[in-house]
Amino acid sequence: MKTSFIEYIKRRSLTPRTISSFDRVIVIFLKWLEKEQMKVEQVSYRDILSFMKSCQKQVSQRTVQLYLNVIRHYYDHLIEENKIEINPVAGIKVQGVKRKALYHIFEPHELHAIYNSYQDETLKGKRNKIMLSLLVYQGVKTEELIKLEVQDVKLREGKIEIPGGAKSERRLLQLESHQVLEFYDYINNTRKEIMTNSGQKTDKLFVSIEGGDSLDSCMHRLMFWVRRKNKLVVNAKQLRASVIVKWLKMYNLRKVQYLAGHRYISSTESYQQSEMQGLTEEVNKFHPLG
Template sequence: MTFTEYLQQKRYSEITVNRYTGYIERFLAWLNAENIDAALFTYNELLSFMGHCQRNGVTKRTAYGILCVIRHYCNYLIHEGKRTDNPAAGVFIRGLVRKLPANPLNMEDLEELYKQYSIQLNVDASKKIMFGLLVYQGVTVGELTRIERKDIRLKEGKIRISGTKTTNERTLDLNAIQVIDLQQYLDKNKWKEGKLFTEGRRKDISEKNINNRLQHMFSQLKQLNPKVINAKQIRSSVITHWLRKHHLRQVQYMAGHKYVSSTQRYQLNNLDDLKNELANHHPMA
């Protein structure tokens, strides 16, 4: 099996496969120039290659992309029985800036916002449920699009969030108030198959449809709390809250992150919150 076939087997898109192939060819060309066997290169030699990239003007963002592909390539070699280790597993790019949505909300604000939004008579049930999933399960907009009726397990009080090429599957607890709303919603919509937020008996639902509903939802939410920005801000706030209560690896699972580094970046929000709290209560303030 070739590396390209390995990626295709992992169900990566054609665009991603082509990009990954181009990155790995760059690395293999360097190994060849250095007379290093791809099945035998070491951690130190990988660091030398990263230094080579830096000296040749490769940006940190691109270097990070190349490094991720080398990790995949090592896993491919392990799969093929050509290696027993992955030297790229412990290598990270320092100083790589990952932006998070600004102005995270605390959980008390989110729960109060959910209560206020839920009692509005002019808000339909699907929007209430969507907002609840944002607040209590930290789902993404794409995940709202994919949730099916069979993913809701009311008797267990749980919901299954399916995985994708970029996210992991997970099963999360539902809040008690969500169970009540979901039960009423499902009782009203008698069909048992298909997407959760379809209208009528349509089996398909586009992300554009969800985005239109969310746009209207957030217009309403901003009237209740001007600090509200968008769904990404809500998810960022929820993950930040989880990190205060749970172990890093547990939050990685709850958020559906494939890599723990994706979860670690939300710890920056915790640090900023701590700095603000210290500033507010400092004796010299």
């Protein structure tokens, strides 16, 4: 049964290191069941709590939480195999463990709607909409937007090259077909007019407009406008997470690592793990450990 579980998690394109850690946790759990003279299929909600309490004597709260997540996937596998009907781990969490905030992950059509909702035909509005398009379609970080130069846009190829940074790698990303036309208009018309009006000379793709319009403050105002239109939007990181989760459903882990600009595969895996646990769900009301 453990062997079939390993095959199950291998299908999710996890790294060998992660698969090995899953394997170790399941071995610990199965040994505990053997000691308690219980079968995997007979384990109840209360039995899981007993297992967690026994683990707390040896490992940290965070490690117990990690054990719990692996065992939850193990029982999801058993449900898929029609061995059981209910996951006994569902709804349990170790208290006192800080979690990354879970927020709504937008589906592709929702991201497209966010983009289409931004309507502003001023020079500033046209520039901002181009910036928003890179957030919702390419998952670009806000600090990467500021670094972009005109030469990074490859209109003939329909691609854009995103510069690397302290925590990200350079990558070449495909533009949506409508983005190619919009970038062409922005570079050849909107941007030139902004630069003429302000007297600027720069290779930067996105240029400031006179009157205290720094790109940093511009991004704050842009996200404020987006949040007013869609109450589910929290910040730009949420939009990036939505794009990465979309990619994970389309490509293998290594390709998503490249597209996201992640320096380490573990960064990409964290989005995959979140997707497996259900990013789009609200934080559940977990049973506390007594």
